[in-house]
Structures are given as C-alpha cells and as structure tokens.
Amino acid sequence: MTKHANDRALRFYHHVLGLERLHYGLWQPEDELSLANLKEAQKRYEDLLIDQMPSQVCTIVDVGCGTGVLLARLKEMGFQAEGVTPDLHQQQVMQAKGLGPVHGCRFEEFAPQIAYDCVIMSESAQYIPLAQLFVKVKEALRPGGFLMVCDYFVLNDVRGIMAKSGHNYEGFLAAAQKEGFRLVKSRDITREVLKTLDLAKTTAEKIQLAVEIGTEKFRDRHPLWTRLIQFLLRKKYRRLQEEKILIDAGEFAKTKTYQFLLFEREGGAGESS
Ligand SMILES: C[S@@+](CC[C@H](N)C(=O)[O-])C[C@H]1O[C@@H](n2cnc3c(N)ncnc32)[C@H](O)[C@@H]1O
Structure with a gap:
C-alpha cells in the first residue's frame, strides 16, 4: 500500500471520540446533542446511501472509504465492494478488520482493474480536484453505471474561509453534465446534518x-x-x-449545501441517445 500522510482530524474522530464513521450524519428534529445520537445519525445517513442503491448494481468501489463501515455493510449484503483510501491509518484499520480489497492511494492515482457498476463518494468528493474527478470516475465506471455522491458543496458567491472546503455546487453539477453524467436523484440534506x-x-x-x-x-x-x-x-x-x-451551523447553512446526488453515466445499454 502506498504511504500517505495520516489525516490527524480523522484520527481524532476515530480514536478520541470513538467514531467509526467519518461523516456528518442525518439527524432527526427531536434528537438531543450527544455522541450516541451522532452515531445513530451517522448510521441513518449510511442507510440512505444503501436504500438509494440502484437494483442493477453488483460491483462497487467506495472512494475515500474511511475505516470501512459502509464497505463492510455492502459486503454483508452481497455486493462485490472494494475501497480506496490514501490514509495509512485507515488502510491499517481496514486490514485489521479483514476488509479488502483496499486500494491504498488517492483516487486520482487509482488504476481500476474492472469497470464497476457504482462509484460511491461519501464525503470524499470534496478532496478530489474537479478537473480529475469525473474523468477518473469514467475510467472506473461502466457505461450506464452510477456515481453516488453525498457531500457538502459551496454556494455561489461565497468567498473566504467558508469557501475553502467543498466544491462549488453549480460548478460540480455543470462538470457532471459536461462529462456525460445525468442526475437521476437528489436530496438536499443540509438541515439534517x-x-x-x-x-x-x-x-x-x-x-x-x-x-x-x-x-x-x-x-x-x-x-x-x-x-x-x-x-x-x-x-x-x-x-x-x-x-x-x-x-458554526448558521454559517454553514448560509454558505453551503449538503446534497445526496445519484448520477448515471451515459451510454448504458438500451439508453436512447
Ligand atoms: C470525511 S472522510 C469520509 C469517510 C467515509 N467515506 C465516510 O463516509 O465515513 C473522507 C475520506 O476521503 C479520503 N480521501 C481524502 N483524499 C482523498 C483522495 N484524493 N482520494 C480518495 N480518497 C480521499 C479520506 O482518507 C477519508 O477516507
């Protein structure tokens, strides 16, 4: 596996806060603020991804798979699922759990050996430069395959520190369309995170x-x-x-949008052009 710098923030969530999952989560209005409820919210978010998986999907690559919680669930459900993470610590956790194959590299350097039915990016799209993201997904995905992205994006005209993490939302959708990805499902979950x-x-x-x-x-x-x-x-x-x-939740809500997005790559069998 390639050696990359460990992500300290993610190690803090994992080791200090005891979080297995490294994403925001989907909260219910009545939930009180507690670590236990955060863990439930994170599982609820993962349920959303699983529920929205198109029925024709068998092979999956989970890009930025974290410590492999979603990957393990997908495998248990019978999917042929693989992970990609550049983070050495996460690779070690996955290895200890016996979860493989895990490709120890950045997605930009990933050399897919098969054409997958689905590429998942759960809060990892923001780390991948837009210029490479869709080009690389096309390398990894069969025509007619699905790209599932769940992440936060920056709204137009936002500048400064709040614009530093996350792709611009409109820019992301435009790049997807330009590269031949049709948006088939979306859900705004900003309020719920x-x-x-x-x-x-x-x-x-x-x-x-x-x-x-x-x-x-x-x-x-x-x-x-x-x-x-x-x-x-x-x-x-x-x-x-x-x-x-x-x-600051108020600032986040003003400057960002957290979206579940499911794209279909054009060119699938039976698709009218
Ligand atoms: C916020 S965590 C999300 C982890 C997991 N998908 C989840 O939902 O819990 C971001 C993940 O993206 C990974 N990552 C960061 N840069 C990446 C890149 N260039 N290519 C692939 N994965 C990357 C991190 O190592 C980490 O696993």
Missing part, C-alpha cells in the same frame, strides 16, 4: 473550558511565563479563533 456542527461547537467549547480550568493555577503563579507563552502562540490562537466559524 447541522446538529453535527452544533455538537462539534459545544464539544470545542468544553475542551477550551477544560484547558482554562486546567491552566488556572499556572497562570496565577506565573504571569510572566503565561504572557510569554501567549505571545509565542498568538498566531495559532488567532487562527483557531478565525476557524471557529467553520463549526
């Missing part, structure tokens, strides 16, 4: 409070050292303050 951000925000605030309480004695006893440390860490602190907006 927001509680994950609320939970992230309350957790971050609690961690900050814990650090403040934990360092209180030191700060009282060593005001000079405290000022020096604050000075040395000022840029990091400023960046953290700026990045707080990334876990």
